[in-house]
Amino acid sequence: xxxPIAEIFSQGEEVITxxxxxxxxxxxxxxxxxxxxxxxxxxxxxxxxxxxxELLQEISSRADLCICTGGLGPTIxxxxxxxxxxxxxxxxxxxxxxxxxxxxxxxxRKRTMAASNRKQAYLPEGSIRLDNAWGTAPGFALxxxxxxxxxxPGVPSEMKQMFTEQVKTKLEKQFVLQxxxxxxxxxxxxxxxxxxxxxxxxxxxxxxxxxFRAAVxxxxxxxxxxxxxxxxxxxxxxxxxxxxxxxxxxxVDELNQSDTQLMDVIGQLMQAExxxxxxVETLTQGLIxxxxxxxxxxxxxxxxxxxxxxxxxDIAQRAVAIAHKTRQKYRTDLTLVQIYQTAPNQFHDxxxxxxLYNVLITPDQIVQKTITVMGSIEQxxxxxxxxxxxxxxxxxxxxxx
Amino acid sequence: xxxPIAEIFSQGEEVITxxxxxxxxxxxxxxxxxxxxxxxxxxxxxxxxxxxxELLQEISSRADLCICTGGLGPTIxxxxxxxxxxxxxxxxxxxxxxxxxxxxxxxxRKRTMAASNRKQAYLPEGSIRLDNAWGTAPGFALxxxxxxxxxxPGVPSEMKQMFTEQVKTKLEKQFVLQxxxxxxxxxxxxxxxxxxxxxxxxxxxxxxxxxFRAAVxxxxxxxxxxxxxxxxxxxxxxxxxxxxxxxxxxxVDELNQSDTQLMDVIGQLMQAExxxxxxVETLTQGLIxxxxxxxxxxxxxxxxxxxxxxxxxDIAQRAVAIAHKTRQKYRTDLTLVQIYQTAPNQFHDxxxxxxLYNVLITPDQIVQKTITVMGSIEQxxxxxxxxxxxxxxxxxxxxxx
Numbered sequence: 139x140x141x142p143i144a145e146i147f148s149q150g151e152e153v154i155t156x157x158x159x160x161x162x163x164x165x166x167x168x169x170x171x172x173x174x175x176x177x178x179x180x181x182x183x184x185x186x187x188x189x190x191x192e193l194l195q196e197i198s199s200r201a202d203l204c205i206c207t208g209g210l211g212p213t214i215x216x217x218x219x220x221x222x223x224x225x226x227x228x229x230x231x232x233x234x235x236x237x238x239x240x241x242x243x244x245x246x247r248k249r250t251m252a253a254s255n256r257k258q259a260y261l262p263e264g265s266i267r268l269d270n271a272w273g274t275a276p277g278f279a280l281x282x283x284x285x286x287x288x289x290x291p292g293v294p295s296e297m298k299q300m301f302t303e304q305v306k307t308k309l310e311k312q313f314v315l316q317x318x319x320x321x322x323x324x325x326x327x328x329x330x331x332x333x334x335x336x337x338x339x340x341x342x343x344x345x346x347x348x349x350f351r352a353a354v355x356x357x358x359x360x361x362x363x364x365x366x367x368x369x370x371x372x373x374x375x376x377x378x379x380x381x382x383x384x385x386x387x388x389x390v391d392e393l394n395q396s397d398t399q400l401m402d403v404i405g406q407l408m409q410a411e412x413x414x415x416x417x418v419e420t421l422t423q424g425l426i427x428x429x430x431x432x433x434x435x436x437x438x439x440x441x442x443x444x445x446x447x448x449x450x451x452d453i454a455q456r457a458v459a460i461a462h463k464t465r466q467k468y469r470t471d472l473t474l475v476q477i478y479q480t481a482p483n484q485f486h487d488x489x490x491x492x493x494l495y496n497v498l499i500t501p502d503q504i505v506q507k508t509i510t511v512m513g514s515i516e517q518x519x520x521x522x523x524x525x526x527x528x529x530x531x532x533x534x535x536x537x538x539x
Numbered sequence: 540x541x542x543p544i545a546e547i548f549s550q551g552e553e554v555i556t557x558x559x560x561x562x563x564x565x566x567x568x569x570x571x572x573x574x575x576x577x578x579x580x581x582x583x584x585x586x587x588x589x590x591x592x593e594l595l596q597e598i599s600s601r602a603d604l605c606i607c608t609g610g611l612g613p614t615i616x617x618x619x620x621x622x623x624x625x626x627x628x629x630x631x632x633x634x635x636x637x638x639x640x641x642x643x644x645x646x647x648r649k650r651t652m653a654a655s656n657r658k659q660a661y662l663p664e665g666s667i668r669l670d671n672a673w674g675t676a677p678g679f680a681l682x683x684x685x686x687x688x689x690x691x692p693g694v695p696s697e698m699k700q701m702f703t704e705q706v707k708t709k710l711e712k713q714f715v716l717q718x719x720x721x722x723x724x725x726x727x728x729x730x731x732x733x734x735x736x737x738x739x740x741x742x743x744x745x746x747x748x749x750x751f752r753a754a755v756x757x758x759x760x761x762x763x764x765x766x767x768x769x770x771x772x773x774x775x776x777x778x779x780x781x782x783x784x785x786x787x788x789x790x791v792d793e794l795n796q797s798d799t800q801l802m803d804v805i806g807q808l809m810q811a812e813x814x815x816x817x818x819v820e821t822l823t824q825g826l827i828x829x830x831x832x833x834x835x836x837x838x839x840x841x842x843x844x845x846x847x848x849x850x851x852x853d854i855a856q857r858a859v860a861i862a863h864k865t866r867q868k869y870r871t872d873l874t875l876v877q878i879y880q881t882a883p884n885q886f887h888d889x890x891x892x893x894x895l896y897n898v899l900i901t902p903d904q905i906v907q908k909t910i911t912v913m914g915s916i917e918q919x920x921x922x923x924x925x926x927x928x929x930x931x932x933x934x935x936x937x938x939x940x
Contacts, residue, residue, distance in 0.1 A: 148581075151750060154568060154579070155568055155569065155578055156564070156565040156566060156567065156570075156571075156572065156578070159561075159565040163557070163561070163583075164554075164558075164560040170557075177555045177557075178555070178584070178587075179583065180554070180561070180582065180583040181583075182581040182582075183581075184578070189579065189580070211731070213732070213735055215751075246913075247892070247913060252732035252733060252735070252736050255732055271890075272914075293753070295918075349558060351558060419825070422829070423825075423829050423840075424824075424827070424840055425829040427825030428825040428829050430824065432916050438841070438842065438843050440839070440840070441840045441841070443835070443838065515832060519832050
């Protein structure tokens with residue numbers, strides 16, 4: 139099986155001067171590898187026209203595909219289209235559709251279009267326009283030499299949308315691809331090295347690649363199966379992993395089919411029971427509630443700074459009392475309360491842990507869980523919110539078993 | 540003033556397949572720019588010996604400095620030293636000191652040294668060894684063609700330690716450096732192209748570089764002044780920019796001296812007045828409050844889903860009434876209320892704007908502002924929270940003038 143060679147090319151002073159970490163390159167590479175490309179090189183250059191044009195020429199002779207991000211904005215230092223014109227001798231022509239789309243973008247927002255935005259509607263001769271529903275800069279694609287070039291904006295949200303909705307299908311038509319099968323097991327509440335130890339106890343079938351990836355709020359276990367491995371062998375292997383990890387798993391995603399988030403899982407569980415929820419937050423200061431964005435079963439949340447509690451007080455009793463009162467007030471099926479017993483000055487010390495007391499009242503039971511969070515104040519806030527929501531997820535899942 | 544040209548080169552399959560985001564390149568670039576280098580390119584390649592050697596040859600003819608990360612480990616896919624030997628015709632020689640240091644690393648940890656670790660003690664002929672106090676892989680440096688090459692491990696903690704403790708001093712000796720002065724003007728509430736139009740109306744002094752950067756929640760205007768420009772010229776230029784942008788500016792940061800966030804500015808203004816705040820959120824669902832993390836003047840926040848309002852109702856009156864009631868309940872100096880009059884199903888449509896009605900009560904006045912947010916539901920939430928907080932910032936700043 140032949141794997142076409144792909145390169146990633148990023149344009150932007152902010153990338154090469156280090157003001158921004160180029161996460162686009164990693165994101166695109168992962169998608170392309172999953173589709174069956176081999177990635178040979180990432181390159182980033184700034185806003186020097188000659189550098190850009192030379193690099194484009196080099197790539198056109200050594201790669202089958204190049205995805206380029208950045209440099210499509212309205213400002214004078216956005217030079218990508220100009221560099222393409224120079225490198226490949228393709229004059230920039232006004233694309234009437236692109237101009238209309240940029241004009242619509244501004245009129246919909248009731249803003250005046252700056253003259254500089256007009257520049258974004260000029261595309262290299264012979265290129266295909268890629269519409270950008272999320273911003274002003276259209277992308278474009280063209281063949282030069284051996285290489286098919288795709289140009290998309292550098293704003294990650296716009297780039298990802300355009301890749302997923304337009305570029306991917308075009309690549310599948312343009313290239314003969316055979317992808318390996320990637321299964322991602324998403325977990326919460328166990329560390330990367332713990333997971334590694336758990337999974338080292340059994341032998342993987344020949345040819346399977348196991349890897350781990352620690353994201354901000356979850357640890358992923360990735361299993362890459364060769365395209366020609368029997369499906370039952372693959373499934374046995376996945377099930378073996380799931381058994382050994384246990385209830386820390388909140389989702390199993392197959393390549394391209396889904397990217398399940400913790401809130402998706404909780405949303406389904408809540409809707410299945412037609413439950414409603416109220417939340418009382420302290421350390422998280424609104425973040426538990428903010429993460430439930432768009433979930434109509436969240437009927438109320440409130441934050442007040444934690445009063446320092448006398449050490450003799452029973453914090454468990456107090457949390458349960460708050461939960462009962464809140465549940466009565468808002469008449470919700472569930473109430474989640476998270477409080478703590480630490481002086482607030484410990485928030486700022488990354489080496490000081492904060493012990494959080496979680497209570498969840500459901501129609502059937504009162505569940506309690508103590509957790510500890512460490513790190514910077516922002517990390518503490520985020521971890522406390524995720525752990526509270528994962529506590530909700532585990533309780534709901536136990537009920538459903 | 541001549542600025543030497545630097546490149547960053549990263550080796551590793553995990554980088555080019557996207558399993559790891561290459562944060563080393565950004566970190567090193569920022570340090571080098573601050574020292575007075577100009578960065579021309581970042582490149583990442585995998586573990587193919589021929590690719591590596593070719594790239595090293597290319598770089599040796601076009602850059603004055605190249606910092607290379609990764610590929611120094613003990614495994615068979617760590618090929619950097621071999622690639623250097625091949626590219627520059629410098630055989631690998633056993634460095635006795637390096638071997639002793641690797642042996643010490645293992646004996647100190649009471650672990651047996653694997654045979655493969657011996658490989659790490661072989662360095663290209665004529666190179667300087669860079670000791671690694673944090674891991675097994677020593678680094679090395681050598682001149683080839685016009686370029687001085689520095690090779691350090693890819694593990695970020697080891698790389699950073701070695702750069703800070705050994706490489707930086709060597710660079711200061713090796714090169715004549717003079718750093719430019721970077722001023723960053725941070726704004727909220729104006730678009731990138733609008734800002735550009737505003738700033739195009741006056742001529743910048745010769746040699747000043749103006750650039751723009753749109754981050755998630757702010758737009759930055761960057762002014763790069765040559766090191767030899769008189770300070771008064773620089774200051775006049777900054778002041779001219781500030782005047783023309785107006786109250787959208789929330790901070791002016793100097794390179795290395797600070798990185799001011801909107802919440803820092805609001806925190807200072809609130810503390811100066813000894814003000815306290817309560818917040819009522821709807822669309823933002825706790826995010827305004829969550830962004831005030833660690834700010835002790837926030838005494839309460841609450842979220843409840845918005846009741847659909849009869850179009851005949853006066854939403855302004857309603858917001859003011861909620862604000863008065865909340866201020867009384869929590870006895871805060873300020874109360875911020877943000878409500879809307881749109882059906883919740885419009886949240887999910889990125890092209891549908893949500894009109895938000897903001898009211899801020901202070902001891903002296905009631906201020907009102909209507910804003911519109913668009914985009915995905917997450918973007919709407921984030922923009923609504925930032926705009927509400929920026930409304931608070933502008934009101935506090937007007938008071939202080």
